[in-house]
Amino acid sequence: EVQLVQSGAEVKKPGESLKISCKGSGYSFTSYWIGWVRQMPGKGLEWMGIIYPGDSDTRYSPSFQGQVTISADKSISTAYLQWSSLKASDTAMYYCARQRLDPEIFDIWGQGTMVTVSS
Amino acid sequence: AIRMTQSPSSLSASTGDRVTITCRASQGISSYLAWYQQKPGKAPKLLIYAASTLQSGVPSRFSGSGSGTDFTLTISCLQSEDFATYYCQQYYSYPPTFGGGTKVEIK
Numbered sequence: 001e002v003q004l005v006q007s008g009a010e011v012k013k014p015g016e017s018l019k020i021s022c023k024g025s026g027y028s029f030t031s032y033w034i035g036w037v038r039q040m041p042g043k044g045l046e047w048m049g050i051i052y053p054g055d056s057d058t059r060y061s062p063s064f065q066g067q068v069t070i071s072a073d074k075s076i077s078t079a080y081l082q083w084s085s086l087k088a089s090d091t092a093m094y095y096c097a098r099q100r101l102d103p104e105i106f107d108i109w110g111q112g113t114m115v116t117v118s119s
Numbered sequence: 120a121i122r123m124t125q126s127p128s129s130l131s132a133s134t135g136d137r138v139t140i141t142c143r144a145s146q147g148i149s150s151y152l153a154w155y156q157q158k159p160g161k162a163p164k165l166l167i168y169a170a171s172t173l174q175s176g177v178p179s180r181f182s183g184s185g186s187g188t189d190f191t192l193t194i195s196c197l198q199s200e201d202f203a204t205y206y207c208q209q210y211y212s213y214p215p216t217f218g219g220g221t222k223v224e225i226k
Contacts, residue, residue, distance in 0.1 A: 105208070
């Protein structure tokens, strides 16, 4: 079964760092892009960026460039989303999703990781 | 970035109804449009891509149409499991962008 399994919910304080993960299984992890999507409480979906684990090519939305870092470790079929200094406004559900090469759509989604940033 | 505008933002309908959701792009995107369904507390699910191609396993009561700037998602006979929020997404140019969502509620 093709699936993406994300790490568990996190509660952090402003200024702390965080790295959440997304582990793929059931398919060739290095042959598809992995993307990250933010959903703030009660709001819609926002495309953050993607990474191609095969060569670590990474693309960011301008809205998230410099705010987060996307990485991957192909040896363990895992992608990551990290923050160096969290803000309260980073409180959201974060989904990883597999993006096909063509068409470039998200066909498999992780279950989501809730990140809460509060003092 | 291309802006995607969905309408309505919410609607009330009954089981068995025909429901149509529209999505408009701020510039032409050919047929590079996908539709996703999201139920409360769950991840989105891909329904349709290339504006009208049904993802494998998606019931045939779902259909999509349009090209250029105007698109529609139609549910021909609403079922209880279809009450959810629906999002369109363009993947014509980077960054891909989503519409604001349409919540389909029980009347």
